[in-house]
Amino acid sequence: MAFRCLGLKPALVEGVTAMGYTEPTPVQGQAIPHALEGRDIVGRAQTGTGKTAAFVLPTLQRISCSNGIKALIVTPTRELAVQIEEVARGCARFTNHKVAAVFGGAPYLQQQRRVRGGVDMLVATPGRLLDMMRRNDLRLSEIEVFILDEADRMLDMGFLPDIKRIIQALPKKRQNLLFSATMTPGVLSVIAGTLDNPVSIEIGHRSVPVEAIEQSVYPVNGLQKSDLLIELLRWNNLHRVLVFTRTKRRADRLCRTLTRSGIGATTIHSDRSQAQRQAALAGFKAGRHRVLVATDIVARGIDVDAISHVINYDIPTSPEDYLHRIGRTARASARGTAISFLTTEEVTDFRAIETFIGQTLICKDIPGFAYATRYVPSPSRVARVAVAPRLAYDGGARRSTKRRTKRR
Numbered sequence: 420m421a422f423r424c425l426g427l428k429p430a431l432v433e434g435v436t437a438m439g440y441t442e443p444t445p446v447q448g449q450a451i452p453h454a455l456e457g458r459d460i461v462g463r464a465q466t467g468t469g470k471t472a473a474f475v476l477p478t479l480q481r482i483s484c485s486n487g488i489k490a491l492i493v494t495p496t497r498e499l500a501v502q503i504e505e506v507a508r509g510c511a512r513f514t515n516h517k518v519a520a521v522f523g524g525a526p527y528l529q530q531q532r533r534v535r536g537g538v539d540m541l542v543a544t545p546g547r548l549l550d551m552m553r554r555n556d557l558r559l560s561e562i563e564v565f566i567l568d569e570a571d572r573m574l575d576m577g578f579l580p581d582i583k584r585i586i587q588a589l590p591k592k593r594q595n596l597l598f599s600a601t602m603t604p605g606v607l608s609v610i611a612g613t614l615d616n617p618v619s620i621e622i623g624h625r626s627v628p629v630e631a632i633e634q635s636v637y638p639v640n641g642l643q644k645s646d647l648l649i650e651l652l653r654w655n656n657l658h659r660v661l662v663f664t665r666t667k668r669r670a671d672r673l674c675r676t677l678t679r680s681g682i683g684a685t686t687i688h689s690d691r692s693q694a695q696r697q698a699a700l701a702g703f704k705a706g707r708h709r710v711l712v713a714t715d716i717v718a719r720g721i722d723v724d725a726i727s728h729v730i731n732y733d734i735p736t737s738p739e740d741y742l743h744r745i746g747r748t749a750r751a752s753a754r755g756t757a758i759s760f761l762t763t764e765e766v767t768d769f770r771a772i773e774t775f776i777g778q779t780l781i782c783k784d785i786p787g788f789a790y791a792t793r794y795v796p797s798p799s800r801v802a803r804v805a806v807a808p809r810l811a812y813d814g815g816a817r818r819s820t821k822r823r824t825k826r827r
């Protein structure tokens with residue numbers, strides 16, 4: 420596929436060609452035709468996919484060259500603003516459009532002069548943009564296309580109030596293009612109210628809407644995590660289970676414990692050879708191992724359909740990792756289940772995850788499990804729900820009951 424087949428005018432095709440782009444990247448191929456039609460777009464794509472040209476090219480085609488800023492690109496950092504400005508300049512090289520970037524940490528007067536000199540496409544970080552609006556150095560009343568880049572990072576950096584203020588200053592009738600590496604209800608809520616029947620575009624791993632995944636939390640004493648897992652594995656609906664641990668050593672240790680309990684388990688992490696990893700994955704895919712114990716880094720690359728449950732044996736320290744992990748389930752089927760074990764030490768990380776996904780998760784207990792009474796996090800704001808095993812399943816767990824009892 421060539422750029423000219425996407426409906427771009429010759430001057431823009433000339434621009435990208437001069438930048439050395441020979442053919443569109445997947446995000447460009449998907450986004451450009453819709454954006455040229457004037458549709459709103461919600462795109463899940465990371466930096467490195469070519470998303471900048473994907474929003475810059477159709478925008479340059481749609482906006483006129485007349486007095487007043489017609490396109491606004493808001494991005495969280497100065498570095499990104501500079502990068503976007505460069506790409507936009509390159510794309511606009513054979514057109515008459517003027518592009519400028521404004522961002523904090525650089526002299527105000529210089530940027531003021533640039534903006535006053537006339538700009539068609541403005542790239543901005545939220546703080547400096549609001550500053551210039553307050554000083555009446557720029558007006559957003561003629562914006563035709565509004566682009567919000569790296570929306571998830573904006574939220575992480577606390578820009579939500581700024582973005583809301585910026586959106587309020589925009590004309591109601593406009594085209595919106597939203598890009599984010601992760602798409603959470605929180606991200607969508609930034610702009611959702613103003614989107615008009617947006618086209619969704621996804622590049623990279625298929626993301627599963629968080630709503631399709633039943634998420635729950637099991638508070639537990641850290642020393643009882645393996646016992647609790649073995650107890651859960653007595654349920655027969657946990658047929659293909661991906662378990663995440665914080666470290667490789669913990670993955671190995673857990674895998675040994677499960678195997679000793681008669682549960683088919685294998686492990687995958689970066690200390691294992693390529694051959695070992697492939698064998699583990701093949702065994703898990705073929706159903707020879709019911710449980711795959713993994714660490715985050717290696718698990719990112721694996722793509723296994725029909726994982727019934729993802730278990731966070733250890734809570735991830737980054738909310739993004741939580742989303743990556745739970746997104747491994749519900750891929751082939753419509754629904755999946757994610758379970759997180761929560762110890763007192765992990766409560767802070769867990770609260771950050773709840774904030775990130777914009778949900779409060781339900782805490783559950785397994786009746787009959789001999790919970791230690793100390794060092795268990797207090798219930799969350801939602802009352803705990805006692806869950807009964809659907810069916811007693813002897814995944815080898817019962818054979819180990821005696822041993823576990825003795826250990827306790």
Ligand code: AMP
Pocket residue numbers: 439440441442443444447465466467468469470471472
């Ligand atoms: P981005 O994801 O927009 O930050 O782009 C990542 C890198 O890919 C940048 O260095 C771009 O210049 C480059 N790039 C974007 N689109 C293309 C393309 N169609 N062909 C080759 N390189 C590209």
